[in-house]
Amino acid sequence: MFVEITQIPSEGLDVRFRVTEDFLDPSGEWVHPLRPVEAMLHFTRSSTGVSVRGEISSHLQLHCSRCFEFFSLPVSEAFEVLYRGALGDSVDEEHELDPEELDVCFLKEERIDVTALVYENMLLALPAKPLCHEGCRGLCPQCGKNLNEGACPCSTARLDPRWRELKSIR
Secondary structure, eight states: OEEEGGGOOTTOEEEEEEEOSOEEOTTSOEEEEEEEEEEEEEEEEOSSOEEEEEEEEEEEEEEOTTTOOEEEEEEEEEEEEEEEOOOGGGOOSOOOOOGGGGGEEEOSSSEEEHHHHHHHHHHHHSOSSOOSSTTOOOBOTTTOOBGGGOOOSSOSOOOOGGGHHHHTOO
16 A cells, blocks of 8 residues: 555545555564554655654564464554655765664655555564563473473483583592
């Protein structure tokens, strides 16, 4: 879905958007929405560009980064993005970005891709290391058993192989 910049009225434009498809996170894992991703967006046009304020919400199915079990993560995030016209050919050399320019997206066309905007902000709302719960114990490094389900028969006292010869000296 696209919003044409010239079609945004002076009082702004409200857009409701819904996404139900799975998407890839930055690590290459598929993220499955258990509930559609709902987005409420407000577009405001000014002389310097277009401001978009939005809020996204959903429940996502993710893999825990410790035990690799599926779990549900509720997501609700507010965001704001400022779009400006393309840089064009006026910038011939590299220049350092000002702090105000770090939150600015530059337009290549006279329209804004709402789908890409929603997915980008949904990805930004995901935790870097998703956990099923804070106390997740993960997997046993020897047998692979999920330690949240109980202890495994593996020895917990692992000996560094570099010290093995010293153990025989008594």
